[in-house]
Amino acid sequence: MTEMNGKPLPEFDLDGYLPYRLAVLATDLSKDLADQYRARFDISVAEWRVLVNVGYAGTPSVRDIERRVSLEKSKVSRAAARLEAAGYLAKCTDQADRRLVKLSLTPKGRALLTEIVPLAEAYQQQIRDMLGPHYQALQDALTTLMEKKNL
Amino acid sequence: MTEMNGKPLPEFDLDGYLPYRLAVLATDLSKDLADQYRARFDISVAEWRVLVNVGYAGTPSVRDIERRVSLEKSKVSRAAARLEAAGYLAKCTDQADRRLVKLSLTPKGRALLTEIVPLAEAYQQQIRDMLGPHYQALQDALTTLMEKKNL
DNA sequence: TTGACATCATTGCAAATGCAATGAAATACT
DNA sequence: AGTATTTCATTGCATTTGCAATGATGTCAA
Numbered sequence: 375m376t377e378m379n380g381k382p383l384p385e386f387d388l389d390g391y392l393p394y395r396l397a398v399l400a401t402d403l404s405k406d407l408a409d410q411y412r413a414r415f416d417i418s419v420a421e422w423r424v425l426v427n428v429g430y431a432g433t434p435s436v437r438d439i440e441r442r443v444s445l446e447k448s449k450v451s452r453a454a455a456r457l458e459a460a461g462y463l464a465k466c467t468d469q470a471d472r473r474l475v476k477l478s479l480t481p482k483g484r485a486l487l488t489e490i491v492p493l494a495e496a497y498q499q500q501i502r503d504m505l506g507p508h509y510q511a512l513q514d515a516l517t518t519l520m521e522k523k524n525l
Numbered sequence: 526m527t528e529m530n531g532k533p534l535p536e537f538d539l540d541g542y543l544p545y546r547l548a549v550l551a552t553d554l555s556k557d558l559a560d561q562y563r564a565r566f567d568i569s570v571a572e573w574r575v576l577v578n579v580g581y582a583g584t585p586s587v588r589d590i591e592r593r594v595s596l597e598k599s600k601v602s603r604a605a606a607r608l609e610a611a612g613y614l615a616k617c618t619d620q621a622d623r624r625l626v627k628l629s630l631t632p633k634g635r636a637l638l639t640e641i642v643p644l645a646e647a648y649q650q651q652i653r654d655m656l657g658p659h660y661q662a663l664q665d666a667l668t669t670l671m672e673k674k675n676l
Numbered sequence: 677t678t679g680a681c682a683t684c685a686t687t688g689c690a691a692a693t694g695c696a697a698t699g700a701a702a703t704a705c706t
Numbered sequence: 707a708g709t710a711t712t713t714c715a716t717t718g719c720a721t722t723t724g725c726a727a728t729g730a731t732g733t734c735a736a
Contacts, residue, residue: 383580383581383635383638383639383642384639384642384643384646386577386580386581386642386645386646388574388577388578388581388594390664391645391649392554392649392652392663392664393551393554393555393557393558393648393649393652394574394594395664395667395671396547396550396551396554396667397551397554397555397570398594398595398671399547399551399667399670399671399674400544400547400548400550400551400552401551401595402595402674403543403544403547403548404544404548406544407544418692419548423539423545426537426539427539429534429537430534430537430539435714435715436714436715436716437713437714437715443539443545443549444549444552444553446693446694446695447714447715447716448693448694448695448715448716448717449692449693449694450715451715451716451717452692452693452716452717454715455716471701471702471713471714472700472701472702472714473700473701473702473713473714473715474701474713474714474715475714475715475716484534487534488534488535491534491535491537492535494537494542495535495537497544498542498543498544501543501544501670504669504670504673504674505666505669505670506669508662508665508666508669508670509666511659511662511663511665511666512543512662512663512666512667512670513541513543513546514659514662515656515659515660515662515663515666516546516547516550516663518655518656518657518659519550519652519655519656519659519663520546520549520550522655523550523553523655569722586684586685587684587685587686588683588684588685597723597724597725598684598685598686599685599686599687599723599724599725600722600723600724601685602685602686602687603686603687603722603723605685606686622683622684622731622732623684623730623731623732624683624684624685624730624731624732625683625684625685625731626684626685626686
């Protein structure tokens, strides 16, 4: 086992590396949710995000959603297109500013959302249970990080 | 403003929804790092992960890395191929089990890693500074969540 | 030993993704 | 008013991605 390496590598603990940990965990959770949503409603995560936004943010434009949920505008556009095709939401051009496309729920979309939201809540509750007192700490940390990130 | 919606939607706070928040933050950080790595070393995040793993986990196989850093095996395979093409690591078939491909750093790869690791550390230190006391809380929460996730 | 099954790395291929280009509409400037 | 610049949403296109083969090797049991 005589290693012929000149200088040793600097210390590094990948398992404790925060960006990496966050990425892994987020991917994990996302995958979980993606499976649930796809299995039950044939909806992608991006579509779910758009749907929720439309439901809870009045009648946002594509740009609004892009900013609000940090989703590429092309992704938003395509998600909206699919949701429209599936009959979950309607597009109409804003009369005040005709560049904008205002998105709104159809009754069917509203029904879907009514059905999905409890699932999402349940999932979060599950996480909350797993975390116990760590839950609020995690939320606080995320808030802090998100705030300080953009300045 | 007479809304003709029958039943109101159930309450839901997307901004406080943990899976969503994690995804946004993780994507953000990843993008940051990706830009840095690409700009300076022409390395993707996946490649960075593989590189670090090879550097700090002996001579792992593709499968080892897949498990350890939760990266699709095809992604690992392709990342390894690119890293090999770039001269950063070497592949050799394990003599004990010839299905396995053992990955190891070349001197060039070792040099690269030596150069990159401090950058990664600095980035994490930046985050630590932003978070202050929240930092350890965040790490603890992530640990708890990762543990309880798989059972 | 032989044959059925499991594990590993790679690759083919269809779908998803991100970026840049496009075109339409609004705003700013002169 | 007329022109340049900016802001939107969509779409083209090249790259990336993930899943399902594929083929090569190992393991297990009869």
